[in-house]
Amino acid sequence: MTHDGYHISADEATEALRSRNADVFRNIYNAYSEELYLLAYRWVKDNDLAKEVVQGLFTHLWEKGPEITITGNVRHYLYRAVTNRSINELKRRARHVSEEALQWQADSVSLHEITDHLLLQKEIMRLVQDLAPRCREIFLLSRFDGLEPAEIAAKLGIAVNTVYFQLAVALKHLRTHLLNGKKLE
């Protein structure tokens, strides 16, 4: 019996879909749904739509399960599926499809690179939740909203130096926990 979704092989996954094994299906969902959400978000740049793409993929896997054969690596199979769905959704809504998404070659090198990148993002999201509220707010305004430090300072009515200080606190926190970084002076 496999309990950890990350170690489910393609054959086990195919069999689970065929026999509608809800336990295995749930393990796969728990293991990969967040990464798939991040990957979908990378292509569609819209968190609601990204979630919809992921839920749509799993609904499809469940409903068409008996007709689906998963080959190779389960994670890579899901990455390809979610990328295709993202592109289709963008086209369907007549939204712009980035060159990057279209050019994305699902070869093993880019799959491994993107896996590392998504796992890093997954950790970043978790660690950002640990930041003090003000620090998190400033970090998100900079990173997510793409505001310049001066714009953040003006928006929040604080000194630009405070913005730099808080951004540095956030970045050090990430580095200390993620890259085994030594504590910075």
Place this chain on the structure above:
Amino acid sequence: MNNKDVTEFVIDCLTDTGNKDKQAALNQWLQKSEDNRALYAELKQLWEAAAAVPPVPFDSEQGWNELLQIIAEETPVKRMFPWKTVAAAVLLLLLGTGIWWWQTTAVRWTIYIAQAANRDSLSLPDGSLVYLKPGTTLKYKQPFSDRTVVLLSGEAYFDVKKAAEHTFFVQAGDAVVRVLGTAFNVRIEQNRTEVIVFEGKISLQQNGQQLVLSSGDGNKGTVDAAGGEILHPQGDYSNQCVWATDDLSFENEEAAHVAKVIADYYKIPALKIPENLKHKRITLHLHNTPAEQAMEILATVLDE
């Protein structure tokens, strides 16, 4: 930059790439040591990775619960015949009551996936009760007027409410169980479906074949997926329903066998039965009995 924090300095450079003075200072600093270059690379990687992160984290627990809803709602709704759709549309145009007609004829499947760690239970709209082993999935139509449950995987025990005018059906793979009001267990395995009647009587059907099963001796029927005959082994298999019924019954059975079934059920080590008593035939009935009490009862019966 000596009196400025290194990270702040790097952020300053990353957020102001157009400033030549800052970029020059950065280059100078990078050339000083390998450590500086490594540190810069790490901070830049994190800075850029964070920029592409969605604003809202993904809650997979919540996502899973929502997924169950989506699956239940989107599972193929029984298609109405085209003329019915047309009729419904016409009614909708002509009468306000058309909406009511439409709603009552729109059939929706509900999918249920057993989630509990040991045993899950579900009340069907007709008052019948189902116990499910973990991971078991089934579906049924809403409204439940046809009293039909489709077992998709796993094992379930049905305690069917009596309603003489409405037969209750369980569809499991190729097998169909037809009942009037009884309790029975259905298990889908890779290549076969097994049905055990705990109480009352059912009819097991497959590809035109039929087998009537009653509780007690000969209460099990097996249908194999290859479409062979329905098998009807001898013996009373009621105790295989114990996971749902908490009910163990032994009628004139060997002590060694009884001890083994009891040990399996209570998940305790095998019980030692004295050699001279192993083949002693005993009859006993346990219902919802705690382990210690069950041991005492067994010991008493053995001593009789």
